[in-house]
Amino acid sequence: MTHVLDQLTLADIARHLDATLVGDGGQAIRGLATLKDAEPDEVAFVANRAYLKDLPSTRAAAVLLHPEHGKTCPVPRLEMENPYLGYAKLSQLFDPVPARDRPGVHPSAIVAEDVTLGAEVCIGPHAVVEAGVVLEAKVVIGSGSVVGADTMIGEETRLYPNVTVCHGVVIGKRVILHSGCVIGGDGFGFAHDGARWHKIAQLGGVVLGDDVEVGSCSSIDRGALGDTVIGDDVKIDSQVQIAHNVRIGEHSALAGCVGIAGSTQVGRHCMLGGGVGLSGHLTICDGVQVTGMSLVTNSIHEPGVYSSGTGSMNNAQWRKNAVRFKQLDDIAKRLSRLEKRTRTP
């Protein structure tokens, strides 16, 4: 994680981004803003043609953009092939979070005696770290977060406040867990004896790869037998549920409110829109996109974009159509009969 630099010039930024600076590099830069809002000591960017209209009137110190948009830029510029990537890297320079970290264990934290702490670990107020835990260098455990027994957390991973990581979880390097998320709660497994439920103890764990991010209030359940596995560089938004023994391939991204049922396997470089549901025991191949709030109940073997649902409309119009949906099989059969009846013999 790059820390905030005190005196960052445009030339420093060009070097950091490996961008081509056109104009004077001496200006000190205080921050990052949109084309519209940028003050004369802030850098703006064009990552989307829709915002090009704001370029001529920007007051930014400089604009990060693609070379093809350079000529209409009224101020110094930083040219890059992928200005959105440039924006990402630049934003990290101005992130105030790392600068607040205080290496050491807060006196109110409860850390078991046999915990292994790497260099510069930060453990915040009222955090709890149970027996057998290993925290590698520069791990940050936020206030009120709990790390269960025998869990291992890799270098530079950050738990924001009030995160819960249960026992026996393995977390990679540079992982970010946002507040309220729960890693390693029990999967939902019960056997029925004809009258009532009997709990299946969830004996597996959770493995999060390197560079995983998990949003606030998301749940990743532990495996029943064997682990729930989230691959490297998987990005998970807020309010997501990932059930026991799910596996998610590297570099996939899951938007908010996604729910994935037990034992489903999602490939690499997949993207699930907000509110998507995947049934259990499916296999979704690499490179699949599912649009928002679609339900997938069968495995997908071809990369591509998948959807379900009806699209929204005015409620009065919708009511009429929704009633017809219930007649749809009948409509189709009537149409077939009519086709037969009117066919010239």
Added chain:
Amino acid sequence: MTHVLDQLTLADIARHLDATLVGDGGQAIRGLATLKDAEPDEVAFVANRAYLKDLPSTRAAAVLLHPEHGKTCPVPRLEMENPYLGYAKLSQLFDPVPARDRPGVHPSAIVAEDVTLGAEVCIGPHAVVEAGVVLEAKVVIGSGSVVGADTMIGEETRLYPNVTVCHGVVIGKRVILHSGCVIGGDGFGFAHDGARWHKIAQLGGVVLGDDVEVGSCSSIDRGALGDTVIGDDVKIDSQVQIAHNVRIGEHSALAGCVGIAGSTQVGRHCMLGGGVGLSGHLTICDGVQVTGMSLVTNSIHEPGVYSSGTGSMNNAQWRKNAVRFKQLDDIAKRLSRLEKRTRTP
């Protein structure tokens, strides 16, 4: 917030509600209940005609109702034009929560030295309040809640236990944040370099207006650049996700499990049903209602009620119709062909 009164008579209540009392005002009132369950020292109410059937047999001390229902009331009554509003105001008189507040900082709380505390602030056990925070008068911070650096919280705002408010958030007056909610976690922003994701630091904040309520386990993410803004008197239920840079207009209400994607703007006096999803970058005008579990993928420019989905039915019937949905375009084309073919020339 009105505190529980020790000896509250019917006359006191009539005065508090600005209701017309018909009958003796001397009865001491202990609480509030439904027409059916009310004991002789409790007040009941009729806010919905469906419950009028329970009126003749009620044992309540008095009934809060519209004047038009007065004559069938067998006990003293409190007449108001809006008895549901009267019920709301009355319920607050009997709320036991404020009476339990203990002004002061619990010795186990960790409060940074430079925090500004207004009069009668209550900070509960194991709460954490970071540097630079301002808590105005009568703010309540529940047990285990964490308030991040430089956050400002207005008068009489209440954080229930185990709430997380991240750094640099601005919260208005009389706001209620329920347990487990997270205000100001990172928005979900990443740039792709063709092989992997790069995090976009979320440099904006969150602004909650006055009288906002946020339900348990809901997430309101901080802005990427600029703030996520929730207007005055917006009511948000449990399990809701509000992504970065969303703006919600005053007096709107969002039911449980709603998800709103990044940068969408919702107008004033909107109502989103449970589980509704709004795609990103939309504009929803004032006065829009969306029915439960509908997905909205386009901006809405006319007030009204909007819906998507199919309605539920018996699974056997549904299966037949759902199969036909996949043939719908074909059905429509066949119908058109048939219409042409059978048109008398």
Added chain:
Amino acid sequence: MTHVLDQLTLADIARHLDATLVGDGGQAIRGLATLKDAEPDEVAFVANRAYLKDLPSTRAAAVLLHPEHGKTCPVPRLEMENPYLGYAKLSQLFDPVPARDRPGVHPSAIVAEDVTLGAEVCIGPHAVVEAGVVLEAKVVIGSGSVVGADTMIGEETRLYPNVTVCHGVVIGKRVILHSGCVIGGDGFGFAHDGARWHKIAQLGGVVLGDDVEVGSCSSIDRGALGDTVIGDDVKIDSQVQIAHNVRIGEHSALAGCVGIAGSTQVGRHCMLGGGVGLSGHLTICDGVQVTGMSLVTNSIHEPGVYSSGTGSMNNAQWRKNAVRFKQLDDIAKRLSRLEKRTRTP
């Protein structure tokens, strides 16, 4: 809760499960695994015909299975009519969680003076137990969990870390509450005065029966007047929202991301798939199943399986069909006209 046994032989297990052991019972058993992964000191099981293919090559110490599959088993076996139930009971023997409980109150926990603590209660670091609470024998309160005033918790109930139980909640015996869940937050109730919202204080409570389980980050709201009631042996997954005054009958199971709106009553032995939504004020009879992500807006009076939605498909195909859905009422009318027009007179 059964604790891990140090030296458990196959004969011990057969006795515990009331299974018929075929083969030598002397082997010491260390754990439980799938047919494929089991080591020679682990027990495997066949609860699903799909896994029978792995039976001939298993290296397990023994296999738990139905008598009809006994003859193809290459190793000692434990025969039972319901091997999945056997697996559940067996899994509990190897659950490492109970063995870590430390009876007593951690010195960092804040426990009010008048709290009633049963025998062998465990209260973890930084937990908070407010005034008037009763914790029966063997209750476990995890690190950072908060139990509100006057709440009662029955024998052997376990709160994992960072759970919030609000004031005046009644919880049965052997209940399991997973991290991040919130029991007894306010229901979502407001009266509108024509211009703005007025909060309805939520004066009811929550009652959880015996043997209830609630997943991580789920919300069960307290009643407005009267209680929200969850029957015995109801199993609730993660990310679920249950609104005020809902009632769920015994032995029902709710998968992840379910949302149930206010005052709806769900019968006994119901099963709601992931992401299902139930509107408010409905009555769902006993024995109803609703498939994943269906929305139910009307009461259901017949047991059976219910569904809504369209099924997912390739996005290009879906777009065409979704457009036609908006024309569905028109299509149906055109078909009727055509039927009339082509009817032989």
